[in-house]
Amino acid sequence: LMLVTSGPLYWLVLRPAAQLATRAAAASAEAHFQAVVEAVSDAIVITEADGAIAFANPAAEPMFGFELKKLIGWPLSVLLPRGARPGRTEAEGCRRDGSRFPAEVSTRVVVIGERELRVTLVRDITRRRQAEWELARLASFPRLDPNPIFECDAEGSVTYANPAALRLLQSLGGPEPAARLLPQNLPALVRACLGGCDDRCQAETPVDGRTLLWSLYALP
Numbered sequence: 001l002m003l004v005t006s007g008p009l010y011w012l013v014l015r016p017a018a019q020l021a022t023r024a025a026a027a028s029a030e031a032h033f034q035a036v037v038e039a040v041s042d043a044i045v046i047t048e049a050d051g052a053i054a055f056a057n058p059a060a061e062p063m064f065g066f067e068l069k070k071l072i073g074w075p076l077s078v079l080l081p082r083g084a085r086p087g088r089t090e091a092e093g094c095r096r097d098g099s100r101f102p103a104e105v106s107t108r109v110v111v112i113g114e115r116e117l118r119v120t121l122v123r124d125i126t127r128r129r130q131a132e133w134e135l136a137r138l139a140s141f142p143r144l145d146p147n148p149i150f151e152c153d154a155e156g157s158v159t160y161a162n163p164a165a166l167r168l169l170q171s172l173g174g175p176e177p178a179a180r181l182l183p184q185n186l187p188a189l190v191r192a193c194l195g196g197c198d199d200r201c202q203a204e205t206p207v208d209g210r211t212l213l214w215s216l217y218a219l220p
Contacts, residue, residue, distance in 0.1 A: 043122040051075045054117065063124055065096035076120065080105065084120045093122060102129050154194060156187035172208060181207055183214055193218050 043060035047053050056071045064071075064079050077083060081094050084107040093103040104123040109116060142149045148165035152158045161169070172181065183189060183203040193201045193216040201216040 045071075045076060045079065045120045045122065047076050047118045047120065049116045049118075051077070053079075060122070063095075063122065064093065076118075080120075080122070084118070086118075090125070093124065101126050150182075152186070152190060154190060156190045158182070181205065181212070189214070189216055192216075 038058055040057065041059055043063045044055075044057040045053055045060060046055040053071050053074050053076060056068050058068065060066070060071065060079075061068050066079075071079075079094060080091055080103070082091055084091065084105050086107050086109060088104065088106040091103050091105045093101050095101065102125050104125050106121045108119050110119055111117075142151075142160075142162045145162060146164055148168045149160075149162040150158050150165055151160035169181065183205050185203070189201060189203055203214045203216075205212045205214065
């Protein structure tokens, strides 16, 4: 009886159930993939072996200024003129209006079936570059200031001295006089400065016939 019914049972019940489960699993995986790529803020671009764009996620549209449907089939060099090498690199992205922006690019080669694809993630790092430039610009002020400038932590320990401060130390005999150069109550001055600057944030120290006026400023 089992030999007679196993064939029809497979074709009528087991095979359709297996196909249904396979389609459900594929649909679930596709929905999960779609949710991930739509939630990512970085642009995801998948290209064929010849460099033609096969897929781009929604984040690519505002980043590059192209409509997603118009990107399909175009070469990746339209978005990344210098191309994308496997691994993580910094490159230059190109928008539809021709403007360029600094980008962090991560590319990996994947094989699906017999197709070799390249998955490229692009992150716009314009804000990061602007922040780095701003830090460099601000750092140039104490470096170029002709007045001696020291930086110290909340405990009053010196963490930085600009070139003018180093020249002052050298004129007083090298780095050894640094301790007598600094105000004796420097930790108390720092605490007063961090608590709200007023006349307590200034001090004078006599050094080898000179009088040094110290002014402290709090920097968050």
